[in-house]
Amino acid sequence: MSTTNSDTTIASFHDVHFGHPNTRYDNIIRGMEKDICATDPFIRNLTYLFYPGDVFDRLLILPEQGIPAIRREFRRQLEICQAYGISVRVLEGTPSHDWHQSKLILSVAEEMGFTGDLKYIDTLCVEITPKGHSILYIPDEWRTDLQQTYLEALEAIKVAGLEQVDYCLFHGQFTHQFPPEWQVGCHDADAWQSLVKHYLFAGHIHTPSRKGKILVAGSYDRLRHGEEHPKGHYRVTVKIDGDDIIEFVENKEAKIYLTLDVSGQSVESIYGYVESKIHGLPVNSFIRLSGNRDQSLRMVKKALSDNYPEYRWDIIFEKTKKQPRTVSLDSTLIQKTTVTLGALEDAILLRLEQSGLSPQVIDHAKQLYKDSKHEFA
Ligand SMILES: [Mn+2]
Numbered sequence: 001m002s003t004t005n006s007d008t009t010i011a012s013f014h015d016v017h018f019g020h021p022n023t024r025y026d027n028i029i030r031g032m033e034k035d036i037c038a039t040d041p042f043i044r045n046l047t048y049l050f051y052p053g054d055v056f057d058r059l060l061i062l063p064e065q066g067i068p069a070i071r072r073e074f075r076r077q078l079e080i081c082q083a084y085g086i087s088v089r090v091l092e093g094t095p096s097h098d099w100h101q102s103k104l105i106l107s108v109a110e111e112m113g114f115t116g117d118l119k120y121i122d123t124l125c126v127e128i129t130p131k132g133h134s135i136l137y138i139p140d141e142w143r144t145d146l147q148q149t150y151l152e153a154l155e156a157i158k159v160a161g162l163e164q165v166d167y168c169l170f171h172g173q174f175t176h177q178f179p180p181e182w183q184v185g186c187h188d189a190d191a192w193q194s195l196v197k198h199y200l201f202a203g204h205i206h207t208p209s210r211k212g213k214i215l216v217a218g219s220y221d222r223l224r225h226g227e228e229h230p231k232g233h234y235r236v237t238v239k240i241d242g243d244d245i246i247e248f249v250e251n252k253e254a255k256i257y258l259t260l261d262v263s264g265q266s267v268e269s270i271y272g273y274v275e276s277k278i279h280g281l282p283v284n285s286f287i288r289l290s291g292n293r294d295q296s297l298r299m300v301k302k303a304l305s306d307n308y309p310e311y312r313w314d315i316i317f318e319k320t321k322k323q324p325r326t327v328s329l330d331s332t333l334i335q336k337t338t339v340t341l342g343a344l345e346d347a348i349l350l351r352l353e354q355s356g357l358s359p360q361v362i363d364h365a366k367q368l369y370k371d372s373k374h375e376f377a
Contacts, residue, residue, distance in 0.1 A: 053093025
């Protein structure tokens with residue numbers, strides 16, 4: 001139910017993972033400096049800059065891991081957004097990755113006297129933006145029961161007086177992102193699409209994909225072996241005439257993680273083969289040799305490490321390959337639930353309901369919980 005009468009342009013950066021131990025913040029920032037740049041006409045004309053979760057990889061320690069550089073990068077982006085009237089929306093992602101650290105962007109904004117339109121969202125809610133678009137926000141692990149999250153989204157849309165929202169920023173996984181034989185808890189793609197008029201931007205799974213209105217850019221940078229596909233972000237133009245443009249823009253600065261299959265080769269030929277393949281790769285690229293246990297790969301790796309210390313060497317033996325490369329998972333276990341206030345509340349209320357206590361006692365306990373809840377937040 002948009003009230004705007006012009007095209008809407010969106011750039012969406014998913015799963016940035018600042019603070020990743022292998023793909024460092026400086027590599028990620030190098031890509032962003034090119035992709036979010038005021039000399040780029042698409043950026044200058046942007047309506048929204050979206051971050052649908054996992055801006056951070058892990059809980060960081062203040063004096064380390066690039067915090068000053070990350071703050072400077074936030075500031076650089078906010079200066080562009082302020083100058084060109086770009087609205088910024090940052091969603092909380094997986095609790096064990098983000099730890100509410102994306103809030104940092106709010107303090108950067110405050111310090112610079114940011115006068116533009118910026119929001120950090122860590123609750124399930126619907127917003128009508130100052131530009132007149134409705135956006136539904138779904139942080140990761142909002143409820144332990146996925147169906148409950150969906151029902152709450154339905155309710156939030158209804159309370160906002162809408163039948164559908166224009167956009168959704170979402171962090172979580174969908175059925176179509178896994179092979180059917182994998183029995184993992186997933187959100188229903190069709191059910192969620194039906195809530196959205198234009199597009200749902202989803203973080204969490206690090207492989208880019210598109211199914212109908214669900215756009216998954218995957219991680220912005222390359223974070224591990226087995227992800228040799230292009231990394232990048234989505235640029236979407238939602239046109240009044242309905243002839244939308246969706247473009248995946250590759251991050252040309254993405255860290256190289258290269259797996260070289262050397263199975264069946266002799267030690268001598270492996271060395272020459274690898275040398276021919278790594279020529280010209282950037283310093284700190286990650287290179288992994290894939291082969292059999294009988295190929296003396298550890299010896300080859302030692303020789304390569306000694307001669308090419310500027311690269312990060314690893315080995316994977318054929319039989320120990322764990323998963324198909326078509327799906328790259330987040331580094332957390334799929335069905336793990338982090339203890340958050342929401343998850344805890346679900347568990348407490350369920351336990352109360354099942355306690356066998358009288359309804360009056362249960363109501364009293366719920367009231368006590370409600371009254372003291374702010375002390376945990
Ligand atoms: Mn992630």
